[in-house]
Structures are given as structure tokens and as C-alpha cells.
Amino acid sequence: MKNLLGFIQNFQCINMKEGMKYRIVLLWVGCWLFFSSDAQTVRVSTEKLNISIDKEVSFHFQWSSEDHIPIATDQTRAALVVNGVQCSPFILDPSSVKQEQTRFQEWGMSKVTAFVSHFQNKDLNILQSTRLVLPEKFPDVVLIEQSYTNKGKERIHIDSVTSLPLRVSPKQLSSGQQDHLLASFQGGINEWGRDYALIWLSPGFSQDNFQGMHQTVSPERIEMIGGGMPFVDIWGKNMGVAIAHIEKEPQWVSLPVKVDADSIARISIVEVPDESIGMDGWVAPGESFETVLSALIFHKLDFHDGLRQYGELLRTRGVDIPTSSPQAAYEPYWKSWGFELDFTLEEIYGILPELKDLGIYVANLDDGWFDYYGDWKVNRSEGKFPGGEEDMIDFVDSVHQRGFRTNLWWYPLGVSPESDLAKNHGDLLVMDKDGNYPKESRQLYQLCPAYGPAMDHVEGLVKRFIKTWGYDGLYTDTRGLSAVPPCYNKKHKHKTPMESFQQTTRVFEVIDETLKKYNKEGLHEVCICAVPHSPYHMPYYQISSASDPVDLLQTRRRIKVEKAIHGPSYAAGDCYQVPDDEWSGFSVPQSFQSAVGTGGQVTTFYTDLDSVQYAIWKRWIQEYRSLELSSADYTNLYDIAFDKPEVHVVKKGREMYYGFYADLWSKTDPIELRGLEQGVSYKVLDYANGRDLGMVTADKPYVYSGFKEFLLLRVTPE
Known part of the structure; x- marks a missing residue:
């Protein structure tokens, strides 16, 4: 047997959730089951994976695509904590082991191993049920789900559940070389400016990657934010391993990454039931607690192939992440943000002839056009829309007559406390448990995406923007779109406060469906400022911005992220390069070479080009158009962490x-x-x-x- 790829301690699951239950073919494959004479060990193998499970339910994974030093089981964390007691070890019942070849509606033909194990300590009697699924069409993936059944006489409280606890050292992923740092992708949300696509793991590093609402602190702001991507990947010079949950909607979980003094990295998926938001951690006698459906993914090079497989797993579950974009999505575009909030229409009209000469035929209206978030009435300031809505309609018509398409910026969930909506329709807003309206990073209230009338309001706004005003598409923006806090507004009659958090995706769905209703060719672009995009929102937009990178390195890495989880030809924007003399930090320094070379979409909000700059911009926009690399296939051949120089490849x-x-x-x-x-x-x-x-x-x-x-x-x- 080749070297072991990984060891995972105390996996406990069965009772696969919706979509894992549907079987068409059920075959007993007796030869998979093997018990050694000295220890009751279960072994499972496929062409790419070898798995062994010992009597204390420690898992040993061998990935046959790479020869390497074994990864040790993380013995430091109990998989289950109940009533303050660490429940470990669970003892496998060898008579319970069942191994089958099964065809699932979601996964297709798969090898399945299921068994139970027990933990007893005084009054605690807990049955741990485990199921592993190895789909043939995902040969580098192991799917794991767990459940815990209370076999005692009194109800118990689940304090925490830890799944997929891996202990990884540089030596194990880098051909025995301990002196190399490990690299990681971490899908949690942190303060503005922090990278998530490439984080080096040095001793003492710690990051929770909590997907629920949490506080981030930076010199510029303190904010409550949640969401992100429930995916963590660690890799070395030779190979990588990723963990993720693949539920059909966002979950209140963490994917912590911690690094010991000896450079050992520890990763896992942790669930901590929070009764205050409707999560039930109490388990009565005879009842069970089910964990999230988790995936373990093996790959080579950097995060790209792990993310690609993660995206495919979610698609298989019905999260329909698009793999490409409509042709119009690749058009280079300009937006008015360079003129900032105090823009005038004359400034916009004045730049349009130059844009056309450069080869840009999309000009978008950015922030500053409205009075209050939530009302979204036009800003009647002099130089903008003093005549109200009719001036807005005239503006859109004028831009169209000059040969441009135009899209409108907005933040659909945000509501200004001073707005008519907040004053007269507080029933539409997210409310905390104290009866207050929580504020997000812009000090705005938020509409509740799980409340029908609030989403009706959003639908009406999109109808106004597209049908009445005539905009071609929408640019949906800000960090507050990543997730919405639990909602306690009694008028919403939520089953649990968690509904608002788990149904944040609903606002993206309403926007996209309404946009397409009134303009079948309309495009929806999304920027979640400085954070990873949530995969649950991705089905409902056609252009993904690189989300406010602070430098060109972040830009290129984030373009690679979007090409990985979506598909090699998906439209990923470079997030607005401008001339060096206009750069302010909320854009990337001028580098068409950086955008074109990664297959990114060229975008900008410059305000003024001198003759030298104009010649450069004209040359590269023409180059961008003629090469068409943004719609070609990004190809993963290099590791952005360990290969030097940094390399990106596009195949046409x-x-x-x-x-x-x-x-x-x-x-x-x-x-x-x-x-x-x-x-x-x-x-x-x-x-x-x-x-x-x-x-x-x-x-x-x-x-x-x-x-x-x-x-x-x-x-x-x-």
C-alpha cells in the first residue's frame, strides 16, 4: 500500500439528507470489507483512494495520485462535546458495517460504506452513525455525513460537533521538506484588504472562518458581517487537501485553521448549535442530531482544482453556479465612480466620445444618483436630476443614443434610517432580538430577504430601473450583501431567526429573475466588497467582480478564484484599473497586462487621460478586444504559491x-x-x-x- 494521504479522527454520520437517499441500483460488494486479525479495521478502496477505519473510528486516507509522508490524525479535539463532556473515543461495532455500490440521483454510481459506533460514560449513551460516499464521477472526493443518536434516558445538549479534523505538516505535502511553509485558501470574511486566495501558514496563525455573523475590526471600521465561502484548502509544493460543507444553503458553521509552533496546521468543520437563533442543540432520548454534509477533496497545485471540484459538487446538489457568461458580459466597460458622489451628468456626457474612441461602449452610472438607500428616488441636486424621474429617463435615453449600453449601481438590501421606507415600513426590515434594527458597515438597516413583502419591494425597484427608466442591467454592490443577520421581526413569522441568514440568496434571485423578465439580455454583475463571493448567490449573476483588491496580486488571484469555481470562461472583472495619478486605493493600479494575461475583463473608472495615457489605453483595449481571452479557457498549469515567476494560462x-x-x-x-x-x-x-x-x-x-x-x-x- 502506498503512503497514506491523510488521517481524520472520529467521523460520525449516517442518515444522508435529501438527495443522498435516492437509490436506483443497490449491490452488495462483499470483497470491500476486511477485518484484520489483530484489530477490527474496515478498508475501502477505489482507483484513486484507499481508506481504512480503525476500531476507534479514526480514518486513514491514501490518495494514490501522489506519494507522500502520512498525515497524522488530529488527536487533540473530540468530535463531539455533550453536556460539557468530550465524547471520545467512539468504538466501532464491526457487525454494523455495510458496504454497497449504489446509484444516487445526485452523485451517480458510488461506493458507500456505513457503520455505527458507541460512546458510553455514566449517563451518556450515544450512538454515532457514519456514512462515506465515494462517487465514481468525483474520484478525488470523499463525502462524509454524520449523526448522533441519544440512546440514554435523559435529553442531552450538543455543545459542539467537529467534522474532518485534519492535522497537516509542510513535510506531508512537500515531499518531506519540513522547512517549506504551507499555503492556504480560506473562505471566511475578515477586515477589508486581507487576502483570502493565498494565505501563508506560519506558526501561531489562527483564523476561524466563521460563516455566521461576526465582528471584524480594522483601522477604518468595525462591522458585523457574515457569509463567505465554506471552503478551506491547504497545499504544499506537491499536493493539497480541501474541506468544505456542501449543503444547499448557507450554514452557521466555522472552518477554523490554526498553526502550531512546529508549523503543524489543523483544520476542521465545527458546528456550535445556537438556540438564540433557532438552532436546536437539545436531543431527546431516541432522537438524533445530524451534521452538515462534508466533502474532503484532494488535488495538485494550488486551490484551483479543489475549488473547481467544490463548484461541481454544489452544481450536482442543485446550486446552479454558471460555468460561462453571455457574450455581452465580456465587453470592457467604464463607470462613473471616478467622479465620485458629486458627479454631474455633463461630466459623464463629456467623457463618452473618448470612451467610444477607445473602444468602450458600456458606460455605467455608479453611486451618488439617489437620495436614500431603500427609497431609491433620484438625486435632485443641480447637475444631476433636478427634474426627478423624467431627468433619469432622459439621461438613459441620451446614453443609448450615443451608442452605449448602461447599467445602474445599487445596494438592494440597504435602507437609510432617514428614508421613507424606514420611517413608514419598518415591517420590511431585519430586527434583532431586542427589537432594534441592526446596522451593517454603511450604517444602514437591511431588508429581510426571507420576508415576501420585502422582496416584493426589491422586485418593484428592479422593474422601475429596467422597464421604466430603461437601464440595460444592474451592478449590485457592497459587503452587506454577503449575509444578513438573524431576524426576530415578529411580523415576518419566521420559523426560526436563521431564515433571514440562510435565505440571503433570495434577493439575488429576485433581482436576476426580474431583470430578465423586462430585459432578456440584461446583465447582472455583483461585487461583494473585499470578500469571497458566496457560492449560493452565484447562480443569479453573470459577471463577478474581483471585489475591491488592494493590489494587482490580489486581483490576479481573485480572477483565478472566480474562473475556478465558476468555469474557465466565466466573466471575471479586474475591478477598475485607473491611471497611476488617479489611483486612490479603491481600484487597481493601471495594468492591462495583468488583466489581459489572466483572462480578466477590463474595467475602469478613469476621469482624464493625457496623450501618453490615451495611446496606452487605446492600444490595450483594442488588444483586449482582438484577443478575446476573457471568454477563452483559463487553464490551471501552475501553482500561484510555489511556482516562480507567477504564471497564468489561457487557452484559445x-x-x-x-x-x-x-x-x-x-x-x-x-x-x-x-x-x-x-x-x-x-x-x-x-x-x-x-x-x-x-x-x-x-x-x-x-x-x-x-x-x-x-x-x-x-x-x-x-
Whole structure:
């Protein structure tokens, strides 16, 4: 047997939830089951995975795609804490083991192993039920679900449940080299400016990645925020392992990552039932507590392939994340934010001829056009819309007549405390348990997405923007869209306060459906400022912004994230590059090479270009249009953490486009071109500078070229 890939302690599950129950074919496969003579050990194997389960329900996973040092089981955390007691170990009942080959409605043909185990301590008597599913169409994935049944005479309280506790060292993921740090992707939400796509794991690191509402603190703001992506990935130079829950809606869980003094990383999925928001941690005799459906994903290189498989798993469950975008979504566009809140219509009209000369035919109206959040009446200030709604309609008509499409910025859940909506329709708002309206980062109240009349209000607004005013699409923005707090508004008659949190997706669905109702070709773009997009919202928009990166590194990483979880040709915006003299931190420094080389969509909110800048912008916007790399296939061939220089690859037909990035790269250091076909010769062109760099083959894939900041290569088969 090859080296073990991972060890996971105390998995407890069965009773797979909706979608895991549907069986068409049920076959007994007796040869899977094996008990060793000295210890009762269950073994399961597929072409890619070997799993063993010992008598104390420790799991040992071997991924046959990579030879490596075993990952030790995390022995420091009990899987279950009940009434303040750590319930460990559970003892496997060998007579309960059942192994089958089953066809699921969701997963297709799969190998399934199920068993029970027991824990007894004084008055505690708990049955742990476990089910593992290994789908054939996901050969690098193990699905795990657990349940705990109270077999005692008194009710018990589930204090916490820990699933998939992994203990990972650099040596185990980096061919025995302990001195290398591990890299990670972490889908939790933190303060503005923190990276989530690449976080190095050094001793002492700790991050909860709590998906529920929590406080973040930065010099600029203190805010309550929640949501994110319930996915954590850790990788080394050789391979990576990711964990995620794959429920059909957001869950109140954590995915903590902690690093010991000896660089050992510990990850898991933790559930802590909170009765105050309607989560029930009490279990009566004979009743059960079910954990979230979890996935363990193995992969090579960085987070990309783990995220790709995670997205596919969610699609299989019915979370219909789009894999590509309509053709119009790839158009480069400008928006008015460069003129900030005090823009005038004349400023916008004045820049349109230059935009058209540059090759930009989409001009969007950004923040500052309205009076109060929630009411969304036009701003009647001089220079804007003093004539009210008729001026807005005239503006949209004028932009259209000049040959542009235009989309409207808004934050659909936000409600100003001074608004008519807040004063007269507080019944539409999220309310906390003390009867107050909680405020998000912009000091706004929020509509409750789980309350029908509140979503009717949103539907009416979209109808006004699209049908009455004539906008072509919508740009939905701000951090407050990531999640909504639990709602205690009695008028909403929620089953539990958690409904508002778990149904935040509903506002995205209402927006997109209403937009398409009044404009079938309308586009919906979403920016969740400086945080990872929630996969549960993704089915309802066609363009994903890189979400306010603070530098070009973050921009490129976030474009890779969106291409991974959506699909290789999905439209991912570069988040508004501007000339260096206009950069203020809420955009990325000018670098068309960074956007084009990663397959990103070019966007901007510049206000003024000098003649030199104009020539650069015109050249690169034309280049962007002619290459069409934003709609081509992003191809994962390099690791953004461990490969140097940083590399991104976009494949268009048989041509390969490579974007290399480094502060400074020596011409004496080789640059490897991966992904070339055997037996084919390729011509290499530095298309940014028009330089012929010769020929390469799969056997001799190296070029030698020094560069500063970037090198863009087109590699064409002869």
C-alpha cells in the first residue's frame, strides 16, 4: 500500500439528507470489507483512494495520485462535546458495517460504506452513525455525513460537533521538506484588504472562518458581517487537501485553521448549535442530531482544482453556479465612480466620445444618483436630476443614443434610517432580538430577504430601473450583501431567526429573475466588497467582480478564484484599473497586462487621460478586444504559491497564452511553458512587445527572457 494521504479522527454520520437517499441500483460488494486479525479495521478502496477505519473510528486516507509522508490524525479535539463532556473515543461495532455500490440521483454510481459506533460514560449513551460516499464521477472526493443518536434516558445538549479534523505538516505535502511553509485558501470574511486566495501558514496563525455573523475590526471600521465561502484548502509544493460543507444553503458553521509552533496546521468543520437563533442543540432520548454534509477533496497545485471540484459538487446538489457568461458580459466597460458622489451628468456626457474612441461602449452610472438607500428616488441636486424621474429617463435615453449600453449601481438590501421606507415600513426590515434594527458597515438597516413583502419591494425597484427608466442591467454592490443577520421581526413569522441568514440568496434571485423578465439580455454583475463571493448567490449573476483588491496580486488571484469555481470562461472583472495619478486605493493600479494575461475583463473608472495615457489605453483595449481571452479557457498549469515567476494560462483553440509576473526576472533563469502537446513545435511571441522568442516543444519547453513586472507570451503550434 502506498503512503497514506491523510488521517481524520472520529467521523460520525449516517442518515444522508435529501438527495443522498435516492437509490436506483443497490449491490452488495462483499470483497470491500476486511477485518484484520489483530484489530477490527474496515478498508475501502477505489482507483484513486484507499481508506481504512480503525476500531476507534479514526480514518486513514491514501490518495494514490501522489506519494507522500502520512498525515497524522488530529488527536487533540473530540468530535463531539455533550453536556460539557468530550465524547471520545467512539468504538466501532464491526457487525454494523455495510458496504454497497449504489446509484444516487445526485452523485451517480458510488461506493458507500456505513457503520455505527458507541460512546458510553455514566449517563451518556450515544450512538454515532457514519456514512462515506465515494462517487465514481468525483474520484478525488470523499463525502462524509454524520449523526448522533441519544440512546440514554435523559435529553442531552450538543455543545459542539467537529467534522474532518485534519492535522497537516509542510513535510506531508512537500515531499518531506519540513522547512517549506504551507499555503492556504480560506473562505471566511475578515477586515477589508486581507487576502483570502493565498494565505501563508506560519506558526501561531489562527483564523476561524466563521460563516455566521461576526465582528471584524480594522483601522477604518468595525462591522458585523457574515457569509463567505465554506471552503478551506491547504497545499504544499506537491499536493493539497480541501474541506468544505456542501449543503444547499448557507450554514452557521466555522472552518477554523490554526498553526502550531512546529508549523503543524489543523483544520476542521465545527458546528456550535445556537438556540438564540433557532438552532436546536437539545436531543431527546431516541432522537438524533445530524451534521452538515462534508466533502474532503484532494488535488495538485494550488486551490484551483479543489475549488473547481467544490463548484461541481454544489452544481450536482442543485446550486446552479454558471460555468460561462453571455457574450455581452465580456465587453470592457467604464463607470462613473471616478467622479465620485458629486458627479454631474455633463461630466459623464463629456467623457463618452473618448470612451467610444477607445473602444468602450458600456458606460455605467455608479453611486451618488439617489437620495436614500431603500427609497431609491433620484438625486435632485443641480447637475444631476433636478427634474426627478423624467431627468433619469432622459439621461438613459441620451446614453443609448450615443451608442452605449448602461447599467445602474445599487445596494438592494440597504435602507437609510432617514428614508421613507424606514420611517413608514419598518415591517420590511431585519430586527434583532431586542427589537432594534441592526446596522451593517454603511450604517444602514437591511431588508429581510426571507420576508415576501420585502422582496416584493426589491422586485418593484428592479422593474422601475429596467422597464421604466430603461437601464440595460444592474451592478449590485457592497459587503452587506454577503449575509444578513438573524431576524426576530415578529411580523415576518419566521420559523426560526436563521431564515433571514440562510435565505440571503433570495434577493439575488429576485433581482436576476426580474431583470430578465423586462430585459432578456440584461446583465447582472455583483461585487461583494473585499470578500469571497458566496457560492449560493452565484447562480443569479453573470459577471463577478474581483471585489475591491488592494493590489494587482490580489486581483490576479481573485480572477483565478472566480474562473475556478465558476468555469474557465466565466466573466471575471479586474475591478477598475485607473491611471497611476488617479489611483486612490479603491481600484487597481493601471495594468492591462495583468488583466489581459489572466483572462480578466477590463474595467475602469478613469476621469482624464493625457496623450501618453490615451495611446496606452487605446492600444490595450483594442488588444483586449482582438484577443478575446476573457471568454477563452483559463487553464490551471501552475501553482500561484510555489511556482516562480507567477504564471497564468489561457487557452484559445490550440493557442496558449501565458502571463508571467514578477518584480524583476533574470534572462538567465529559465521560464517553463507547461501544457504543450507532444510532437508539436510552437512559435513563441512576446505579444506585448512584438518580440519573437523562437521555438519550443514539450520536450524543450523553456524560454529565456528577462522582464520587469510582466511577460505576455502567445504560443502558437506550427
